[in-house]
Amino acid sequence: MTDGAVKSENRLGAAGGTKSILLVGVGGQGTILASKILSEGLMRAGHDVKMSEIHGMSQRGGSVTTHVKFGPKVYSPIINEREADILVAFEKAEAVRWLGYLRLGGALVVNDYEIHPLSVLTGEAAYPAGVIEMLKAEVPNMIEFDAGRIASGLGDVKAQNVVLLGALIQGMGLGGIDWEGVLADLVPPKLLDLNVRAFKAGAARFEGADTNLKSKA
Amino acid sequence: MKEIMTGNEAIARGAWEAGCHVAAAYPGTPSSEILENVSRYAEIKSEWSTNEKVAVEVAAGASLAGARSMAAMKHVGLNVAADPLFTMSYIGSNGGFVVITADDPGLFSSQNEQDNRWYAPHAKLPMMEPSDSQECLDFMRDAFGISERFDAPLLFRVTTRICHSKSVVETGARVEVPIKPYVKDPGKTVMAPASAKRRRYFLEERERRLRKFSNDCPYNWVEWGSVRKIGVITSGISYQHAREAFAELGGSVSFLKLGFTHPLPDETIKKFASEVETLYVVEENEPYIESFVRQLGISCVGKSAIPAVDELNSGIVKRALLGAGEERAYGVDAPPPPRPPVLCPGCSHRGIFYEIAKYKDVVVSSDIGCYTLGVMPPLGVADSVICMGAGVSAGIGFSKVFSMPGAARGDGSAVKKVFGVIGDSTFFHSGVTGLIDAVVNKSGMALFIMDNRTTAMTGHQDNPGTGRTIAGEPTCRIDLEALCVACGVRRENVRLVDPYDLTRVREAVREAYDAGDIYVIITTRPCALIKDVTRGRENVSCQVDGDLCVKCKVCLKVGCPAISLREGAVEIARMMCNGCAICAQVCPKNAISKVGEFND
Numbered sequence: 001m002t003d004g005a006v007k008s009e010n011r012l013g014a015a016g017g018t019k020s021i022l023l024v025g026v027g028g029q030g031t032i033l034a035s036k037i038l039s040e041g042l043m044r045a046g047h048d049v050k051m052s053e054i055h056g057m058s059q060r061g062g063s064v065t066t067h068v069k070f071g072p073k074v075y076s077p078i079i080n081e082r083e084a085d086i087l088v089a090f091e092k093a094e095a096v097r098w099l100g101y102l103r104l105g106g107a108l109v110v111n112d113y114e115i116h117p118l119s120v121l122t123g124e125a126a127y128p129a130g131v132i133e134m135l136k137a138e139v140p141n142m143i144e145f146d147a148g149r150i151a152s153g154l155g156d157v158k159a160q161n162v163v164l165l166g167a168l169i170q171g172m173g174l175g176g177i178d179w180e181g182v183l184a185d186l187v188p189p190k191l192l193d194l195n196v197r198a199f200k201a202g203a204a205r206f207e208g209a210d211t212n213l214k215s216k217a
Numbered sequence: 218m219k220e221i222m223t224g225n226e227a228i229a230r231g232a233w234e235a236g237c238h239v240a241a242a243y244p245g246t247p248s249s250e251i252l253e254n255v256s257r258y259a260e261i262k263s264e265w266s267t268n269e270k271v272a273v274e275v276a277a278g279a280s281l282a283g284a285r286s287m288a289a290m291k292h293v294g295l296n297v298a299a300d301p302l303f304t305m306s307y308i309g310s311n312g313g314f315v316v317i318t319a320d321d322p323g324l325f326s327s328q329n330e331q332d333n334r335w336y337a338p339h340a341k342l343p344m345m346e347p348s349d350s351q352e353c354l355d356f357m358r359d360a361f362g363i364s365e366r367f368d369a370p371l372l373f374r375v376t377t378r379i380c381h382s383k384s385v386v387e388t389g390a391r392v393e394v395p396i397k398p399y400v401k402d403p404g405k406t407v408m409a410p411a412s413a414k415r416r417r418y419f420l421e422e423r424e425r426r427l428r429k430f431s432n433d434c435p436y437n438w439v440e441w442g443s444v445r446k447i448g449v450i451t452s453g454i455s456y457q458h459a460r461e462a463f464a465e466l467g468g469s470v471s472f473l474k475l476g477f478t479h480p481l482p483d484e485t486i487k488k489f490a491s492e493v494e495t496l497y498v499v500e501e502n503e504p505y506i507e508s509f510v511r512q513l514g515i516s517c518v519g520k521s522a523i524p525a526v527d528e529l530n531s532g533i534v535k536r537a538l539l540g541a542g543e544e545r546a547y548g549v550d551a552p553p554p555p556r557p558p559v560l561c562p563g564c565s566h567r568g569i570f571y572e573i574a575k576y577k578d579v580v581v582s583s584d585i586g587c588y589t590l591g592v593m594p595p596l597g598v599a600d601s602v603i604c605m606g607a608g609v610s611a612g613i614g615f616s617k618v619f620s621m622p623g624a625a626r627g628d629g630s631a632v633k634k635v636f637g638v639i640g641d642s643t644f645f646h647s648g649v650t651g652l653i654d655a656v657v658n659k660s661g662m663a664l665f666i667m668d669n670r671t672t673a674m675t676g677h678q679d680n681p682g683t684g685r686t687i688a689g690e691p692t693c694r695i696d697l698e699a700l701c702v703a704c705g706v707r708r709e710n711v712r713l714v715d716p717y718d719l720t721r722v723r724e725a726v727r728e729a730y731d732a733g734d735i736y737v738i739i740t741t742r743p744c745a746l747i748k749d750v751t752r753g754r755e756n757v758s759c760q761v762d763g764d765l766c767v768k769c770k771v772c773l774k775v776g777c778p779a780i781s782l783r784e785g786a787v788e789i790a791r792m793m794c795n796g797c798a799i800c801a802q803v804c805p806k807n808a809i810s811k812v813g814e815f816n817d
Contacts (some may be wrong), residue, residue: 026556036383039221039383040221043219043221043385048384048385049221049383049384049385050349050382050383050384051221051382051383051384052378052381052382052383053381053382054325054377054381061556061558061559061561061778062556062557062558063556074384075457075458075460075461075464075531076454076457076458076460076461076530076531077378077382077384077454077457078378078458078530078531080530080531080532081532081546082544082546083532093553093554094553096549096551096552096553097553099546099547099548099549100546100547100548102546102547104544104545104546104547108547116554116781117554117555117556117557117559117778118557118559118593118776118778119554119555120554120781121773121778121780121781121782122595122770122773122776122781122782123770123773123782125554125555126554127554128551128552128553128554129551130551131549131551134549134550134551135549137549138547138548138549139547
């Protein structure tokens with residue numbers, strides 16, 4: 001990390017050396033499991049970690065957010081507006097909803113995937129058009145990603161959460177942690193093989209690449 | 218060993234390490250996972266209680282019998298349990314007795330935003346407030362001993378962000394604490410006026426001893442900066458926000474971090490305040506600490522700068538106290554569609570609401586649970602939701618008035634009938650008493666008991682109607698129909714109906730509407746998300762025949778998230794649909810059919 005980045009973090013008020021990742025999606029997409037895997041791995045690698053989720057009504061198709069913060073010492077579990085180093089959107093309209101939480105210069109990872117709420121299904125509201133293009137124009141560090149297609153190719157679209165996680169971890173340069181061990185402890189045995197393949201497929205997206213997740217986050 | 222745990226998991230772990238013997242709770246977000254985790258420890262006898270009052274009384278009896286015991290609930294649950302709580306303060310404890318209140322600042326899933334710290338001075342109970350998962354474990358482990366030492370129930374206060382945040386925790390071993398001898402002592406445990414008055418004096422004396430403890434205890438501490446300039450008094454999650462907010466000021470800030478928050482440590486606060494130039498009180502919701510600081514004659518900045526409403530975070534603290542300005546944020550001009558929670562595809566409540574919605578001269582008194590979502594469009598079924606049980610009892614009140622001359626809606630139209638709506642778990646919780654009231658006082662309302670065989674909204678906990686204990690053992694399943702009859706409802710006025718069968722639902726709603734005296738409809742379909750139900754129906758779904766469909770959109774009026782209108786054509790998402798076929802039954806052209814086979 002450069003001196004400039006440290007200064008900018010202090011200016012934005014994060015505790016020294018703390019990194020913040022906001023994961024957003026729609027109830028049922030597996031954002032919480034992905035965040036649990038991420039947090040567990042970070043703890044095993046020796047970081048202080050806090051993960052915060054809001055659930056309760058999330059199973060009923062609501063917007064779901066999980067906050068993951070890690071570093072030498074983390075205080076508040078909440079990521080404030082303009083403070084996330086990385087925003088990972090499992091659904092693209094959710095990227096728009098939570099965009100204000102990304103710090104200027106932070107990285108945005110968007111899954112090019114749509115889930116329509118009831119108001120859109122019944123034709124009362126419209127799903128915004130051209131979201132990916134608008135996000136690209138607004139956020140310099142943006143990576144779009146078709147995790148749904150990759151997961152479907154592996155046999156189950158539901159594994160897109162772990163595809164995204166694999167990409168995120170590889171992109172952040174955290175590949176050195178025993179992620180397969182973490183998966184084995186947190187995923188049901190019959191789904192382990194699928195999830196390991198999903199994780200690897202996601203990671204392959206950034207294999208050997210110098211991503212903006214690593215350099216700027 | 219190091220583990221990453223939610224506050225709720227850490228509370229359960231702390232109770233286990235403390236040698237807790239008995240635990241009782243009624244589920245409610247954000248507290249539900251406390252007992253779910255406690256119940257995994259075989260050494261602790263756990264139960265889902267019928268309601269929070271029962272839970273506190275069960276734990277109270279266990280404490281008096283000599284066991285370390287606990288009860289857990291959400292903030293509004295403590296209102297239900299306030300009666301035993303206030304008198305148990307007089308009786309005290311034998312085995313350690315801890316009552317957990319999980320408050321919900323920001324109202325993520327609650328009907329109000331009350332700050333239950335006020336209960337502690339009101340009932341004169343010692344109170345602890347952890348600020349992360351490690352403290353949840355450590356404080357809980359010590360709480361039982363404090364309860365025993367001071368002969369007092371201890372109030373353990375957490376909030377949504379503590380309950381549902383994970384942080385790193387160092388765990389320990391369980392200490393086996395023997396069950397204390399039970400000695401009959403009516404002067405202490407039978408709260409008749411004479412003995413209660415004696416204990417009333419004891420309370421004041423106990424408060425004095427607790428205040429001294431608060432000043433000396435290891436749960437309240439000072440973190441001095443290198444220069445004593447700014448002082449911040451804080452507790453619970455607010456401590457974490459304050460530490461983060463003031464990080465950039467470095468060593469000029471000192472913190473008085475309070476973990477034992479009733480009685481508040483007067484001497485510690487006075488000393489801390491005297492050594493700093495500027496004093497801030499950073500707390501979420503009510504000015505609980507600030508009021509006490511001001512009572513001590515100390516001036517401070519608190520709620521004059523930090524809002525009392527909504528959840529706190531470090532950004533709010535910075536803007537309020539450090540004058541941090543708003544900076545540019547990323548944003549694009551494409552408003553995302555709102556995603557309010559909705560009834561799931563295959564929800565067993567949908568058919569009932571679809572039929573009730575046809576009655577424009579009906580007022581619906583609803584209740585707390587998934588069926589509260591009936592209020593959402595396009596169904597729009599609910600006139601009031603107050604608290605657990607009010608679906609029945611407020612309905613009695615509505616019904617009384619609408620039978621009086623002159624009572625009408627604002628537009629002059631008459632209200633001909635009042636329907637109450639309540640879930641199975643909520644009916645057992647506090648609807649039964651309302652139903653007895655309705656029968657005895659000759660109410661003309663009709664009641665819909667939405668029995669989906671689980672406590673759905675809070676995550677599928679067992680209840681008296683499921684026939685299973687929290688340990689998964691089979692037990693008596695309370696028969697709702699027999700219960701209603703036993704409450705005095707005429708047998709012919711209790712009707713069971715399959716909510717997936719819209720013809721029968723329509724008939725039942727009509728009968729309820731026409732009935733002159735109390736009428737009860739009990740639904741018979743389990744929640745679509747119960748694992749066995751999902752598995753059994755996973756290959757069943759509905760599909761639209763595009764040739765027959767005339768795009769009248771009537772099927773969209775059932776409010777099912779599996780049905781969509783895409784480029785003018787109605788589609789049903791097979792992955793989401795469970796084949797409940799409510800949509801097929803409302804289709805005037807029979808364009809929707811059910812396909813696939815049920816699994817055994």
